[in-house]
Amino acid sequence: MNWEYKAGGTHLFGWLVLVFFGFSCSTQSFDGMLLVAVQPTNTSGLTVLGENGYVAGSKIVAIHPESPNANPIELTNDFFAATAPELSYDGKRMLFSAQKSVSDKWQIWEMTLSGLQAQQLSHFTEDCISPVYLPGDRFVFSSFLKNDTVKNSFAVFQGKLDGSQIQQVSYDPQNHTALSVLKDGRVLSITQQVYPLVGDDKFMVMRPDGTKLELFCAHNEMEIFRSSAHETNDGKIVFVSENGNTKKSDLVSVDYNMPFHSRNVLSPELAGDFLFVRPGQNGQLLTSYLSESAQEFQLYSYDVEMHVLTEIWQYEEFDVLDALFIQAFERPRNLPSEVNSSEETGLLMCQDINFSGLESMAIDDKQKAQKIEIIGTEGSLGKVNVESDGSFYLKVDANLPFRIQTLSAEGEVIKGPGSWYYIRPNERRACVGCHTGTEISPFNQQPVSVRKDPVLIPVQKTLNK
Template sequence: MFKKSIYTSFIVLMTIFVLVVAVQSCKKKSLEGMIVMSQCKGDIENPDYLSGSRWRNIPESRIVALHTDAPDQPLYKLTEGFYSACAPKISYDGNSMLFVAQQSENDIWQIWEMDLTNRKTRQITSSEGNCIDPDYLPGDRMVFSKQEIINVATKEKGYTLYTCNLDGSNLARITYDPSTYFASTVLNDGRVVAIGRTLIPEVKDAMLMIMRPDGTKQQLFYQSEANHHLQGRVWEMDESSIVFVEGDADNEKDITSISYNRPLHSKVNLTSQIKGDFYAISPYQENMVLASYRSDKEGHFALYGFNTQSHELGTPIYKDGEYHVLEAVPVVKRDRPKKLPSEVDLNVKTALLVCQDINYSYMQTNDSTTAVNKASRLEILGMDETMATFKTEEDGSFYIKVQADTPFRMQTLDGNDNVVKGPSSWLYLRPNERRGCIGCHENRELVPQNAQPLAVRKDPIPVPSPKEIDSLKRDLKM
């Protein structure tokens, strides 16, 4: 009797042990191969493309996971403890997910990371301003947008790009111009592409800007047509093409493709023949993207597959009469981007810029009968006033030393100080950065002529910082 009791107890304990292991195993089951997507019930018809509200951060949104093999099964609710959660981005090994969230209704938006093997979350940022649109960088870092004051005089706010470690440490600002940046994406070559929009002196149309993760070598990557808007992140389909959703002046949203090598001159509308709207896309399979799409503005966005080669829209993968499907990404492993070296040295307070010829422009004409007003001087414009004006070399070249992380614009002048071209778009150089350009409104697909500019045979011309200008003014008043 005693032996039977021991045997029975042993069987019960083993049964309990097996059940516990099974439960724990289910809890830690990988999401690999599933689709993670953000959803919302509310209104998404009036997004604010300046503040990002109801566009890059969606109130009362949630993140769920979908079984692709069994789309009729209940969704895994990944962010039940949050008031709002959106913008999922999967790590290169497929084991983690960055996202933005609010724990309570009036909270600041912060960036979180979820371990997809056990669904545990941890907060990365603890900012006083909204933090949105994270993406993974090589070396256990991330890039994201942080809301802060762009114009001290007017207290105008915008989003600046930052990088940090995945534990929130080693925070580094990487953009310094009076623009707002959204939807950053890390390309396979290691560079960061983001939607940038100039705010000062007037608001301009959005464009894609590209830079290194330290903020150096920033330049225009893609320019939308007038009154068009860029809807969200860009994605690489292969080594030659990049796709994204773009809205026209009538707010009709289509999938756009551009060439990696010629992004400014290769736009193709892939969905011009498809009636309806696209909200967001992401790579899924070969020549296939996941697309949130609806056939009319009264319906909800559902999840579809779209073939980028045949331009065909497939049948719905998932649809919900209550929720919009917003951004959807597959949980898969992917190649890690290149880790680019940085020339930034924070112990150096200046940077260098050389130009080959201020009178060169890709818009210039070869017609000898057309009168050309030639520039001979350059004016450097700060946020509020002129920082410097000087004569360029006989070949039109100049070589200047500017204060690092200080935004400026340039315009060329003739001998009578009349403006010939400009002002340019905003520029900034990081500490110890060295940059060169061909000319004014240069063709960005051209390389410089194989000639040494006269300006580099001399020391660079120093351009005083705004603080130095203010100090000089105070000295002159004394």
């Protein structure tokens, strides 16, 4: 009897230990650890979306930086593939993109780090990537689309964190991928034109509702942006850039206030390659680096001032794609939206099409543009005469992609066509001039064009009134 009692007690004790252990694992704190996305080093023969991480066998793990030899905690065991982790502002939840099974498209999921419970947020028929949290319990991501508006490209969507109210917010034939959110609340993306010709990489920003799309920075034509860009606490935007000629990649920064004129290579003396970079702790950067003697991209901390790399962690037969500390961080601004879905148009005003860059307006009258042509994905949307001061004022169909080129009085092209843009319902936009960039202040004068009704685009609408 005593033996049986003790045996029963032993089994009961063992059961309690297992229950306690299981409870501890499901509620353990990940504070101070790192979320790390990895992919198999040899990805040949695997289906790739064209972006690092979106391959079979990719996964998200948690590691402790002070215990690099300990086994990582795998967070996405229930998924065929998972990548692109992003933390909520309180550091308690994670957005990521994943394939539940091999035949699934990539979709957006959210996981609580306390219980590792995952909920699917997107249910699209095409791939969804690059999820990022927004203020107000919302999130933003990219999804592949095929239609006459965006052609074949990744458009930007946003929605609520319960998976409801998901809506498209970008409407141009350009890929918007590798999203991040600046402290000012705008969404920053790597953008590449896909139609009519494939263009170069550039960083563009927009509000979360898709309004105010504009160029943030672009450099030489052969530059390829290999990672999303992230803002540091000292006002720098850091990213990985690859030289299209040499194929060498570097850590690069630009100033938030002067992104066009502040490009700085942070890793000039390092001969290896990089895959990502993010702000780390104590002013240092987290990065993935492949030295000339290594087999895998390993996780490092980088001291910008001393130009010193310190190894944090390596995972045999896996490349480190991304990493971020699990901790609370400052929430970006919650920008209000001017979009009104009941409206069918938006407004666009330009002060002077003959003003370009930092040049003065003192050019010969014979060289000045007298007209503009608005060009859509299927051809011309109309030509408009500009006013005597070079200004124009348009009412444009909402969510209609267009480009603008300037014309002489005889109809010859002077500049353009420029980049793709669109106007969201009820959006009001203004620009200083033609290809002036975002660092030029407007003139302190009222354009002649706004003293009249706006010209309707497509122009054919005017004839129907």
